[in-house]
């Protein structure tokens with residue numbers, strides 16, 4: 027008899043987005059004439075930049091010619107792309123990362139879920155609360171956690187690091203020993219960023235304790251405030267304790283195309299074993315391949331034209347973020363994020379839960395957001411709005427919220 031992986035039965039149902047879908051469905055059935063505006067989804071909406079489209083067309087043409095056809099891509103990714111990443115995302119920022127420390131993949135979601143495979147099940151993980159759900163869920167499926175405890179809304183044997191307005195959404199370094207520490211800045215869902223000095227403390231802590239930090243930099247391109255680190259490798263000593271995840275999704279619009287990369291420095295080792303070599307084996311055996319044409323599209327992101335278009339894309343969304351922040355602040359809401367990240371984190375009015383506020387917004391403004399409690403127990407009392415809509419819709423949504 028085949029037995030299935032019973033760890034999967036510990037997973038909580040995808041309650042959040044199915045409940046949102048159900049509630050929106052009921053609302054539209056009751057008010058078919060009303061236009062619902064979605065400011066809740068963590069997906070981009072603008073088309074791909076012209077430089078990316080041109081690179082895709084060119085690469086497709088190459089695949090149809092005998093001289094330029096390409097088969098399996100190299101395990102770590104094509105050198106042309108790893109060189110472009112290295113030059114632009116690291117060397118230009120003074121980070122000492124080399125192209126052969128970069129692993130190209132089909133996105134940061136898979137890498138953030140799969141990276142735990144190179145660590146023993148004995149390790150304890152620490153995550154921010156609220157948090158992007160993939161980090162915890164992938165560890166649950168692997169069997170690195172206990173059961174879900176409905177009363178506390180948390181899995182047993184996971185260290186949750188509360189992030190709220192009392193600590194500016196930057197967690198305290200946990201007292202219990204955390205082996206694998208997940209950090210994501212700029213943060214989804216809170217939109218918070220971490221300063222260099224603060225991040226340096228985490229790096230120093232990890233080096234002192236032998237922990238490993240998994241640093242999710244998916245929103246790095248949204249940083250505009252000077253001095254905020256774009257990479258954890260801007261901190262001293264990070265190469266001996268940190269793995270960094272990147273994505274082309276939120277900056278360049280690749281959510282449907284799929285491309286990301288992970289950096290594991292050569293000198294990062296635990297138990298005397300190089301984590302780089304373990305991930306290389308993982309990549310060689312269970313590679314989340316990014317096709318040649320997509321890697322060429324990624325290379326185009328770093329061309330002069332591509333860089334200009336990416337800046338325009340990011341500013342398009344950040345104009346939305348600024349409009350949301352400003353409008354809600356003027357209307358008396360307590361809001362944070364939205365400056366170096368495409369997410370606005372709103373504190374729901376006293377006496378309401380996140381879901382109460384969801385219903386309130388849908389009923390009275392026809393606007394859909396995401397209840398903070400969907401991202402963890404400490405997300406209760408907050409609400410996430412995203413800047414990824416069209417500008418027209420964003421303006422209309424804010425005007426409706428502020429006049430309700």
Ligand SMILES: *Cc1c(COP(=O)(O)O)cnc(C)c1O
Nearest residue numbers: 133134135158214244273275286
């Ligand atoms: C969107 C997102 C990603 C996923 O990126 P993909 O490259 O599209 O898989 C990773 N981390 C966080 C925090 C995200 O919000």
